[in-house]
Amino acid sequence: MREEVVKRLYIFSPSLRIWHWVNFLSITVLFLTGLYIGSPFFIGSSGYEATYAYAHNLTMDFIRFIHFSAGYVLFFSFLFRLYIAFFRKGDRLFIPAVWKSDFWKGVLEMVLHYIFIKPWHRTYIRNPLARLAYFIFYMALALMIATGFAMYGLSKPDGFWAKLFGWLVPLLGGEFMVHMWHHWLAWLIVLFVIVHVYMVIRYDVIEKEGEVSSMFNGMKNFKETPVDAEELS
Ligand code: HEM
Ligand code: HEM
Numbered sequence: 001m002r003e004e005v006v007k008r009l010y011i012f013s014p015s016l017r018i019w020h021w022v023n024f025l026s027i028t029v030l031f032l033t034g035l036y037i038g039s040p041f042f043i044g045s046s047g048y049e050a051t052y053a054y055a056h057n058l059t060m061d062f063i064r065f066i067h068f069s070a071g072y073v074l075f076f077s078f079l080f081r082l083y084i085a086f087f088r089k090g091d092r093l094f095i096p097a098v099w100k101s102d103f104w105k106g107v108l109e110m111v112l113h114y115i116f117i118k119p120w121h122r123t124y125i126r127n128p129l130a131r132l133a134y135f136i137f138y139m140a141l142a143l144m145i146a147t148g149f150a151m152y153g154l155s156k157p158d159g160f161w162a163k164l165f166g167w168l169v170p171l172l173g174g175e176f177m178v179h180m181w182h183h184w185l186a187w188l189i190v191l192f193v194i195v196h197v198y199m200v201i202r203y204d205v206i207e208k209e210g211e212v213s214s215m216f217n218g219m220k221n222f223k224e225t226p227v228d229a230e231e232l233s
Helices: 014-038 060-084 101-114 128-155 160-165 168-172 175-206 211-217
Strands: 007-010 219-222
Touching: 014 060, 014 175, 014 211, 060 128, 101 128, 128 160, 128 168, 128 175, 168 175, 175 211, 211 219
Parallel strands: none
Antiparallel strands: 007 219
16 A cells, blocks of 8 residues: 655644634524524413513523523634634634635636536645635624624613614614524524535545544644645744
8 A cells, every 4th residue: 555645734723723613612502592582483382471481491581591692602702713813824714815816716726626527626725715615604703793782782772782783783774684684694604504514524535634633633634735835834
């Protein structure tokens, strides 16, 4: 058996990896509790009278409390995520170099590869199409947080959250539209997660770069130097 030369590159800092899994947990909780807030299916057809609701654990009040708590975790971990990007290059790989023509060539290359037209693609630490997808995801997450806290602030119009995000309500066309954006973006994020997990596992199996474990140990294995390797040093 021929042994392959493997270049092992350290890419993701511990901070990024911790953020990734905290983000994963908070989004999972937010999505499940959010679904319930939008359509309280397991209360049953009659639900509980407000007076008796506190005798049961699965009240809307409790589910909303969990949603808002996870919302705080999501928001502060997002700020942490942006903060760490200032310090390590490996934590800035979500920024797409849209101003470089090579970047768009790379996007095209990956699309052609995924639709089975181009049998191979260049080796990347993070391919341009993935960068674009992560960038759009971060934008969606920021809007999700802003719309969430804008709604949260509505119950206290002169409070901190209303001051911070309240301006979004008239901008998006009123309360109803803020709810709708929050709802649509929730599904966009779910779509991202489904494709993301599929792509990560696909990469792991096909490219054999140790993709899944990279979000645990920070390392990936390459058979040749990735074309974007200079972005790490
Ligand atoms: C709610 C679910 C998830 C969300 C929102 C999410 C989000 C993200 C984001 C935003 C990044 C880019 C990080 C950066 O800025 O560099 C990323 C990378 C990554 N995620 Fe997830 N993730 C989720 C679930 C998972 C799961 C379940 C796995 C494991 C199977 C996973 C494995 C990875 C790996 C390996 C990378 C690095 C991929 C690369 O280098 O392109 N993620 N994830
Ligand atoms: C990825 C993150 C999040 C997801 C997937 C999510 C999901 C949802 C969903 C599906 C709904 C129900 C919308 C509807 O159908 O009417 C909802 C409502 C809501 N969410 Fe989120 N959410 C997220 C983040 C946040 C954050 C950060 C906050 C900030 C506190 C927040 C606050 C709210 C509020 C205030 C409501 C309306 C509650 C009500 O009307 O009683 N959400 N969320």
